[in-house]
Amino acid sequence: MDVMGDKATLLETGRFVQSADISESTGDLSQPMDRDETGEAAEEARQRLAAQSGDVEAMSVLGALLLRRGDLDGAEPHLRAATAAGDRAAANNLGVLLHQRGYAEDAAGWWRIAAVAGSAAAAHALGRHHRERGDEPAAEYWLRQSAEQGHALGAYALADLLEHRGDTGAEQWMRIAAERGHREAAYRLARALDRRLGPEGDVGDDHGAGAEAEQWYRQAAARGHRRAALHLGAILERRGALKEAGRWYLTSAKDGEARAACALGFLLRDAGDTESAAVWWLRAAQDGDGNAANALGALHAERGESQTAERWYRAAMDAGDDNGAYNLGLLCAEQGRTAQAEQWYRRAAYAGHREAANALAILLLQGGDTAGAEPWFSKAAEAGSVDAAFNLGILFAGRGEEVVALRWYERAAAAGHTEAALQVGIARLRDGDEAEAERHLRCAAGGGSAEAAYRLATVLDARRPPVPAHSLGEPVHTEKSECEEWYERAASQGHRRAQVRVGMLAAARGDVVEAARWYREAAEAGSRNGAFNLGLLLAREGSDPEAAVWWARAADAGHGRAALRLALVYARRGELAEGQRWADRAVVLGPAEVAERAARLRDALREELSA
8 A cells, every 4th residue: 555645645545535425424535625725614614513513424524624634633533533433434534544644553443444334445445455464365355345346446456456466357357447437547458458469559440459448548648647648649640640649748748758758759850840859858858768868869960969969879878778879889980980989889789789789790890800790790680680680691692601691681681671682582583483583573672672673674574575676766565564664663763774774665665765865864874885875876866976976985884886886987987097996996895796897897997098
């Protein structure tokens, strides 16, 4: 039983008598009277007069009024007199008074008398008394007596006892207490339902435990339970009801819940109100919320205020948040303070921070300490770091241990890592497992990998029936295939080979403008095939001088066919020496058929020059 040493605690015990709620002379009070001081003084005077005339009920109510006020000396004689006359409410309140004076056993004696007489409040108090002394059977007996009489506090205390013991009947009584308006019972019932859904359960569903949990959170929050308001805000935020979520976060934060203040800060930040977010983060951080301190640190780091950022990261660390040490490591790494970064990464990693372990491994790897990096990658990966699993794949692939590398790539890919899925797809293509390769390439391409989109397009492209021979500019087909859509996705992300391929497919459809656009984009990004194809397109359109410019760029980048085309251009112009120079270049660059043709052209030009 909580020590009932102040008025606020007494009011929460439900042990006072309120005359307005009395249905019989021994009725119990569940809520304090709501009267102004004048009205209360008048009521006290009326009850005092009645008590002096021997009215037992008036003695009981007067004693309760004085007890609520904290006048123990004034209340005791009235309560004793009413108790002697058989008033069970007075016996209960006398027990409260004696408990306040420190006479717990005497208090229990009077509670027993009142409980035997049928006082549910006294049975509740007596049950808690026995529980404090470790007598659980007696505690359960009296709490059950109280609960079965409809006493909300008794039902809650019984549920708490049964839950502590692991009894399955606990939820039933917790639900009864919640239904009778006990806000803590409503909150705990909601938490129990919430836990059944797992840590990321969607408690916002319109059915099942999720909807019921939300209902009880609402009831508790509406009665002023700040943690219930916090959880309700989180449910609504996950659902996307941000305005209502913000209102509950605000309610909880104003009541002193630091986590709600922190969550409200993130909500405001996401809405673009960084200044207001900082105010709530500051409030939460000052109340010891490490997450809010980290958020403040990140905010100041973004502003370039590294010293202030470091101060808040240290505050987060002091609050027990390992992210503080990790963020300090990131801050030091950005500033080139490698030794300090390693120190903070190690501190966070030893505390179990998986991303810090991954960052530490990367730092060691960059310093050439491969042996030191591997165990930290492994520790981070085993703790669930997807990036660390991917990095282990890279590490083992670099050693030529392809089987082990693939195992780590698959693990990271299964967790949604885009680049890991690409590597698995490439490995499956290499092994000839096209179906499995396609599945992983689709995952990676869907995750935004341009290389995966290109490779997926090539897989699909290879399955298409052969395209009939055509002249450039003559349409062959008009509808885009799936492979072309993937090529375009890769091309739009800057993939040069995809850009060239999209250009070729556009040209096959007869869309010369679209083809030229993609060839030019690829060429300007450094693609020699793009430059060569753009030259072909321009030459077909009669722009030989511009075509020569792009062929020159392609040839300078090592494109043999472009060099041969330039040799022919200069030969036609009569610039035999320049033609011979480009023919020599084509012979060197190849491939074989190009080198053969270029050699014949070179020899012909040489004979012409020597004639």
